[in-house]
Amino acid sequence: MKSDICKVFTDYPEYSTAHLLESLGNCENLNKGSLKKGFSASMTDFFSLFPTFTSLYSISTSSDLAAAIDEINNTGFDVKDFADFNQFLVDTIESFGKFLDLQYQNKFNFIENFQIGVMLY
Numbered sequence: 001m002k003s004d005i006c007k008v009f010t011d012y013p014e015y016s017t018a019h020l021l022e023s024l025g026n027c028e029n030l031n032k033g034s035l036k037k038g039f040s041a042s043m044t045d046f047f048s049l050f051p052t053f054t055s056l057y058s059i060s061t062s063s064d065l066a067a068a069i070d071e072i073n074n075t076g077f078d079v080k081d082f083a084d085f086n087q088f089l090v091d092t093i094e095s096f097g098k099f100l101d102l103q104y105q106n107k108f109n110f111i112e113n114f115q116i117g118v119m120l121y
Helices: 003-013 018-039 039-048 051-058 062-074 078-120
Strands: none
Touching: 003 039, 003 051, 003 078, 018 039, 018 078, 039 078, 051 062, 062 078
16 A cells, blocks of 8 residues: 555556556556556545536536636646546556455455365264
């Protein structure tokens, strides 16, 4: 949770989703490298970016929305990078779920085999 997410998924690809593995090459560059600070810090960085988008919620026409997004882009905020960062975090959470599922299955198999062994003894 506090180590470099990019390195974790590079070292343990078996727990990664296919989409995450495809985007792993860009991992260190997303959101100015915040993923290297760990998952907790990355989530904090992610939620700190939300105020940038609060003005977009009240826009009702697509042309005004496009103009507002262009204005945000002109301030140096990279909307595409934010979207890629968001997707990487979603994939990370899915990969955590995959890891936990595998760990629970391994534990269940161990307990089941232990119980069979005790019954046969």
